[in-house]
Amino acid sequence: MTRCAALIVAAGRGSRFGGPVPKQYAPLNGRAVLRHTLDVFQSIASIQDIRVVIAAGDEALYAASVEGARLAPPVIGGSSRQQSVLNGLEDRGGRYGLETMCVGGGQGMAMIVERLG
Numbered sequence: 001m002t003r004c005a006a007l008i009v010a011a012g013r014g015s016r017f018g019g020p021v022p023k024q025y026a027p028l029n030g031r032a033v034l035r036h037t038l039d040v041f042q043s044i045a046s047i048q049d050i051r052v053v054i055a056a057g058d059e060a061l062y063a064a065s066v067e068g069a070r071l072a073p074p075v076i077g078g079s080s081r082q083q084s085v086l087n088g089l090e091d092r093g094g095r096y097g098l099e100t101m102c103v104g105g106g107q108g109m110a111m112i113v114e115r116l117g
Contacts, residue, residue: 005049006041007088007097010034010062011077013055025061032065042069053077053088082113089115 014023024034034052041050054062054074062074075091077084089097097113 004047005051005092005094006044006047007051007053007085007092007094008034008037008041009053009077009081009084009088010037011053011055011058011084012081021061022055022058025058025065034062034065035069038066038069038071049092051075051088051092053084082111085111085113086115089113 010022010024012022012024014026017023017026019026024037025032027033028036038050038052041047049072051072052062052066052074054077056076059074075088078087085097089095095115097115098110100108100110
């Protein structure tokens, strides 16, 4: 089986979402949105490794959101989503990554990232 790792980029501020915390930490049915996402990825047998990229300063929010989950320490993101994806790839020693994002209203985007050098 091909080794597959999931990189969940949760370093954004969610400014359009509003609220007292970034949307990945906002409660949804009693748990953080991020925890719902992790539960789905952890249920996929072909994913052997999950890493989460978070913003510097979000460590306490992250810890509260993933309490009890068996995860490696988070990776600290960069000043842009692209930099955060790259930070995650570099942490894993990966060369390629596929980023997808739902931006709302039925819109989405995808990007293939290659780490050079």
